[in-house]
Amino acid sequence: MKPLTTLVAVLVLFVFIISFSLSQANAEQEIDSKNLSGLESTHSPQLESEKKALPEFKSEDKNQRPLSHTKFSSLQVPFIKNEGQVDDIVYYANTFAGTVFVTKGGLTYSIPTENLKAADMQFDLEKNSGLSAPISVAVIREEFVTTKNLQPSPHQRSKTAVNYFAGKEENWRTNISTFDSVDLGEVFPNVDVRLKAHGNNVEKIFEVKPGGNPDYIRMAFEGINGLGVSDTGKLLIETDLGTISMSKPVAYQYIDGVKRLIDVSYEVGSNSYGFLVNEYDPNVPLVIDPLLASTFVGGSSQEIGIFISLDSSGNVFVTGQTTSSDFPTTSAVYDENQNNNRDVFVSKISNDLSGLSASTFLGGTNFDTASSLSLDSADNVFVTGRTGSSDFPTTTNAYDQILDDFREGYVSKLSNDLSTLSASTFLGGSSSETGRSLSLDSADNVFVTGETLSSDFPTTAGSFDQNYGGRGDVFVSKLSNDLSTLSSSTFIGGSEFEFGLSLFLDSTNNVFVTGRTTSFSFPTTAGSFDQNYGGSGDVFVSKLSNDLSTLSSSTFIGGSRNERGSSVSLDSADNVFVVGGTSSSDFPTTSGSFDQNHGGSFDVFVSKLSNDLSTLSASTFLGGSSSETGRSLSLDSADNVFVTGQTVSSNFPTTAGA
Incomplete structure (x- = not known):
């Protein structure tokens, strides 16, 4: 029985999901991933069947579950009534992929995506630093070509509670x-329109009543370069x-209680569209239902909240960043990083x-991002990330209530129902920090790792390293559960750049950190697997005592070129698993592992080390002929290893039935 030898199941969407078997007995276990197909919510499978695809995860392993975009695409997102928090609009919906604003003049979509041209230019930057590609936002306005005034009104109050902790407490x-949908009324003669928002799309439902005509329907865009129709009938x-798609329209009538589908297609002009409808019964209401999908065709869309945890009742918590609820005033593309248009959700x-x-939305007047989420034993929710907002919400008695620089880490604690910001603190020095990963020990102390450029980042007496080592160091900090006290805090680093990207605790509350280093002098320990820096950037894995006073063990993992460790986790025997990306054909793999051959310019690696980091028990590549990177890793109750990430390889390994 060889570890990391079997690829059990894989699904390639915007992210891939894999499971490695740790024994032959588990090799026959397949993930029911068929239920993950389809990205457009109206036409995707029922969520009840989708939950069968969720493996059973260990209760102590709460961080960053592998869960697909599709599970959120069907999730209904409420419209929020403007009660003074946003100017110039009546209703808006913050979906996981962007914001739609409903005004009396039409609809405005604010859709973020990675700037593909910038991403191409900065691919090396992403690999070297662990930072994501620049984010830009497409602002598109959609108007109803009609002489009638829109009269937006709410329909069916939503059960979803929405909160804003923005800026100062007042x-x-x-x-x-909040409401499940918004009625726009009779927009065209005898044609009513209703809006619904879902996880990653917006649904416009046109109801053509008797006496109406689908030819009356005409929609026009501002802020676009052109329209087209794909071979599959989607509006492009x-x-x-890049190109945003609107799903192929669906039209139907209920005749004698039976739903009858009607042939329908788009009819497009240079910046407007309508519908071509085949024969239907004009005496019965006709429904036409297209979706605006958030996906950018041919490029990577901005990842939605990929930081996922479960509470003790199995509820799913997601955090990430979304375009803020500030109404965009122009129809254009702009750089979100320059326009500071991000809030944490x-x-x-x-x-x-x-x-x-x-x-719940969390932020200030500048940019705010989230990097990690975890829950304590009482199911309170903790989030970390970075903020550039001097008015980012902090709480009385928090450890640090003052932003020291334009970019600083933060840690926030929310009640389980997300209605209360129980505690919130900055964490940083006089330069720049990012909180990357967060976890809690058995006593509910909060551990955070990330990177800092501040020589005066707060450290504590007796910690492993109180001296800033170079051009950028990893930090590991331990805070009390109420975020009032910095119990211990340390640097880890050499003379060059380091990035702390993931943190996890073992069963005895030792702290494991992984990330990337470019320092020959990064601290390693005698007896560890690899004490020699191998290339232009190596993975590191470090083990610290719970009080952060001792570097118990520390090792490099890498070949002769570039590596990055993105995520670390442990199995039930406290073996250490790391996932990331490598461009080294000589990255260390082990005999009998799934794939010992480097397949493309940048491959995923998955490695297993002993708890003392002295032995590389198993290690494999995972990839096709182009580029991949591993983003996150988790283990289920049977110690199968699940990896999520991104691939652009058409021959990325997949499995039958996936």
Whole structure:
């Protein structure tokens, strides 16, 4: 029985999901990933069947579950009534992929994506630093070509609780009114329109009543370069960032209680579209239902909240960043990093994935991002990331309530229902920091890792290293559960750049950190697997005592070129698993592993080390002939290893039935 020898199942979407078997007995276990197909919510499978695809994860392993975009695409997202928090609009919906604003003049979509041209130029930067590609935002306005005035009104109050912890406490808003849909009324003669928002799309439902005519329907865009129709009938909306698709329309009538599908297609002009409808019964209401999908065709869309945890009842918590609710004033493409147009969101989803229970937005007047989420034993929710907002919400008695630089780490604690910001603190020095990963020990102390450029980043007496080592160091910090006390804090680094990207604790509360180093002098320990820096950037894995006073063991993993460790986790025997990316054909693999041959310019690696980091027990490549990178890793209750990441290889290894 050889570890990391079997590829059990894999699904390639925007991310891939794999499972490695640790024994022959588990090799026959397949993930029911058929339910993950389809990205457009109206036409995707029922969520009840989708939950069968969720493996059973160990209760102590709460960080960053592998869960696909598709599970969120069908999730209904509420519309929020403007109660003073946003100017110039009536309703808006913050989906996981962008924001739609409903005004009396039409609809405005604010859709973020990686700037593909910039991403190409900065591919090396991403590999070298662990930073994501630049984010840009496409702002598109869609108008109803009609003489009628829109009269948006809410329909069916939503059960989703929405809260805003934005800026100072006097500006915080909780339990904002939300609705499942918005009626626009009779927009065209005898044609009513209703809007629904879902996980990654917006649905416009046109109802042509008797006496109406689908030919009356005409929609026009601002902020686009052109329109077209694909071979599969999708509407293609050309923008400076790429092509956004609108799903092939569906039309139907209920005749004698039976749903009858009607042939329908798009009819397009240079910047407007309508519908060509085949024969139908004009005496019965006709429904036409297209979706605006958030996906950019031919390029990578911005990842939605990929930082996922479960509470003790199995509810799913997601965090990430979204375009802020500030209404964009122009129809254009802009650089989100320059326009500071990001807020953190934290969402709670029912354990059967059927409903969005609550969604909270966290931020200030500048950019705010989230990198990691975890829960304590009482199911309170902790989030870390970075902020450039001096008015990022902090709480009385928090460890640090003052932003020292334009970019600083933060840690925030929310109640399980997301209605209360229980504690929130900055974490940083006089230069720049990012909180990358967060976890809690058995006593509910909070551990955070990331990177800092501050020589005065707060460290504590007796910690492993209180001296800033170079051009950028890893930090590991331990805070009390109420975030009032920095119990211990240390640097880890050499004379060059380091990035702390993931943190996890073993069963005895030792702290494991992985990331990337470019320092020959990065601290390693005697007896560790590899004490020699191998290339232009290596993975590191370091083990610290719970009080951060001792570097118990530390090792490089790498070949002669570039590596990055993205995620670390442990199995039930406290073996250490690391995933990331490598461009080294001589990256260390082990005999009998799944793939010992480097396949492309950048491959995923998955490696297993002993708890003392002295032995590389198993190690494999995973990839096709182009580029891949591994983003996150987790283990289920049977110690199968699940990896998520990105691939652009058409021959990335997949399995039958996936």
